[in-house]
Amino acid sequence: MKKLAKQVLFYSALVGIWALLAKLKIWPPYLFPPPWGVGHALWDGFADHSFWIGIAVTMKRMLIGYSLSVVLGMILGLAVSSSKFLEETLGGLLVSLQSLPSICWIPLAVLWFGLTEKAILFVVLMGSLLSVTIAMEDGRKQMPKIYGMAGRNLGASGFRLFWSVLLPASLPFILNGMKQGWAFAWRSLIQAEMIFLSLGLGQLLMMGRDLSDMSQVLAVMILIIILGYMVNGLIFRTMERRLQEKYGLTPA
Amino acid sequence: MSTSPQNAYSNPVPVPSNGVRANVFHGKPVASVAAFPIRPLAEVVVPKVTLDGISLSYKTTSGERLLALDNISLEVKPGEFLCIVGPSGCGKSTLLHLIAGLNPQTSGKVLVDGSPVSGPGTDRILIFQELGLFPWLTVGGNVEFGMKMKNIPKAEREEKIQYYLRLVHLSKFRNSYIHQLSGGMRQRVALARALATEPDVLLMDEPFAALDAQTRDLLHDELERLWSETGRTIIFVTHNVLEAVRLGDRVALLTFRPGRVKQEFSVSLPRPRHMEQTDVARTARDILDCLRDEINKSLEAEYADEKTR
Numbered sequence: 001m002k003k004l005a006k007q008v009l010f011y012s013a014l015v016g017i018w019a020l021l022a023k024l025k026i027w028p029p030y031l032f033p034p035p036w037g038v039g040h041a042l043w044d045g046f047a048d049h050s051f052w053i054g055i056a057v058t059m060k061r062m063l064i065g066y067s068l069s070v071v072l073g074m075i076l077g078l079a080v081s082s083s084k085f086l087e088e089t090l091g092g093l094l095v096s097l098q099s100l101p102s103i104c105w106i107p108l109a110v111l112w113f114g115l116t117e118k119a120i121l122f123v124v125l126m127g128s129l130l131s132v133t134i135a136m137e138d139g140r141k142q143m144p145k146i147y148g149m150a151g152r153n154l155g156a157s158g159f160r161l162f163w164s165v166l167l168p169a170s171l172p173f174i175l176n177g178m179k180q181g182w183a184f185a186w187r188s189l190i191q192a193e194m195i196f197l198s199l200g201l202g203q204l205l206m207m208g209r210d211l212s213d214m215s216q217v218l219a220v221m222i223l224i225i226i227l228g229y230m231v232n233g234l235i236f237r238t239m240e241r242r243l244q245e246k247y248g249l250t251p252a
Numbered sequence: 253m254s255t256s257p258q259n260a261y262s263n264p265v266p267v268p269s270n271g272v273r274a275n276v277f278h279g280k281p282v283a284s285v286a287a288f289p290i291r292p293l294a295e296v297v298v299p300k301v302t303l304d305g306i307s308l309s310y311k312t313t314s315g316e317r318l319l320a321l322d323n324i325s326l327e328v329k330p331g332e333f334l335c336i337v338g339p340s341g342c343g344k345s346t347l348l349h350l351i352a353g354l355n356p357q358t359s360g361k362v363l364v365d366g367s368p369v370s371g372p373g374t375d376r377i378l379i380f381q382e383l384g385l386f387p388w389l390t391v392g393g394n395v396e397f398g399m400k401m402k403n404i405p406k407a408e409r410e411e412k413i414q415y416y417l418r419l420v421h422l423s424k425f426r427n428s429y430i431h432q433l434s435g436g437m438r439q440r441v442a443l444a445r446a447l448a449t450e451p452d453v454l455l456m457d458e459p460f461a462a463l464d465a466q467t468r469d470l471l472h473d474e475l476e477r478l479w480s481e482t483g484r485t486i487i488f489v490t491h492n493v494l495e496a497v498r499l500g501d502r503v504a505l506l507t508f509r510p511g512r513v514k515q516e517f518s519v520s521l522p523r524p525r526h527m528e529q530t531d532v533a534r535t536a537r538d539i540l541d542c543l544r545d546e547i548n549k550s551l552e553a554e555y556a557d558e559k560t561r
Binding site: 056144146147150151152153154155156157164165167169171246247248 | 284307349352354372373374377378380382383384386387388397398400402429430431432445539
């Protein structure tokens with residue numbers, strides 16, 4: 001409760017200073033809009049449904065792109081972690097590819113797929129695939145070997161061994177990578193949307209720029225922050241806490 | 253603490269005390285023939301487990317070949333309690349892994365009921381030293397796991413979970429997670445999990461090594477009771493000779509690196525036994541005398557390792 005009070009105080013002070021600076025009119029309002037201007041833009045955006053549509057479209061892309069990268073990343077990570085040859089070859093490539101900012105995939109995606117939904121999903125996929133793959137690989141390695149042996153000993157093999165033993169056993173080690181993958185996917189998606197101009201939050205942001213509407217720009221930025229924070233802070237944090245409780249791990 | 257170890261558990265054992273406990277396994281009466289195959293006396297008893305000239309060697313990181321197990325041959329009768337004793341590093345855990353089919357041996361054969369083993373099977377369940385209980389499952393879920401893998405129907409699994417949890421006095425903890433339990437309780441979960449798949453052979457790898465003496469004594473009593481009630485064959489590995497004499501019908505002594513069977517001792521002391529009994533201690537002393545050279549070799553090797561490091 002004390003923490004919440006501090007936070008409320010902090011954000012009110014922040015908005016207060018912002019309002020004060022806007023009131024002083026040091027910068028013209030079209031460059032430095034007051035908080036109520038941004039509030040208005042948020043209200044209008046939700047009232048004419050453009051923000052709702054933007055959020056829905058962006059989240060849909062996010063879900064599809066991220067799910068794809070989780071499934072593919074798990075397969076890749078498993079392959080890399082279970083073969084010495086793949087680890088020394090493909091593993092190295094994956095790590096080096098991770099140094100490539102995902103926005104660099106945009107030209108390639110546009111040439112391959114055109115300005116389509118597929119191109120956006122491709123960029124999201126490439127943005128998060130690598131961190132999921134590497135997380136899966138590390139998870140398999142860090143997971144105590146005993147679980148695999150115990151599983152085989154009790155009659156599990158093949159896919160069932162993977163699904164009911166290896167996957168849950170490495171989950172605490174994978175989760176961090178999954179979280180990172182989500183954060184990368186989120187960044188890639190907004191970047192891609194800013195270039196592709198096809199609905200979505202990124203496009204709303206660019207539209208604000210094109211119309212020189214600073215209030216809209218700030219409003220969308222705030223939306224992106226809140227959405228990103230909600231998924232990260234609420235969904236992943238909760239999963240992490242649940243997992244720690246269940247597995248008896250002390251919170252890091 | 254005035255209670256003696258064997259009645260410190262106040263929960264009654266949930267089986268009728270008419271002497272046919274094993275025959276009411278899953279709530280349904282089963283013909284006793286199914287539980288205890290009674291063979292005519294004339295018939296030769298096929299050993300439950302036969303180790304036929306087992307050897308295992310592996311490459312160390314420095315590239316040399318190390319012989320871990322050397323030509324081990326042992327026969328274990330159905331329903332027998334065999335203890336394998338040896339100094340640390342004699343490969344006794346490795347031997348259990350081979351019997352469990354988790355690793356292949358370099359040469360020789362493992363036979364169960366006369367047919368060779370080629371991989372893990374639920375007829376032989378190993379209880380690992382580290383237990384390997386699944387932290388993402390509840391106690392009940394852990395006990396259920398092996399049965400699920402065997403595709404046993406839900407209703408039957410349910411009955412067996414209840415039965416085996418009662419057997420190890422953990423019914424109340426069915427929905428707890430592993431990390432919420434004490435060491436001795438975890439040990440009993442591992443036992444229940446292994447028993448629930450109803451293996452013919454139970455392989456136990458120093459299961460009580462990490463426990464305090466009191467808990468261990470209690471679990472000895474429990475294990476002896478479960479063994480006599482279920483008629484399983486048990487191969488129990490330990491470095492503790494006293495424990496081996498307390499539990500085993502027979503004690504096989506392994507040498508240090510490479511592991512060979514040095515000698516076998518049959519223990520015919522009446523049951524139930526206790527570690528404090530003088531005859532148990534005396535038998536243990538005889539075995540220990542025989543083991544002493546091996547322990548010294550093991551210690552010397554350890555010190556040598558330390559010097560070269």
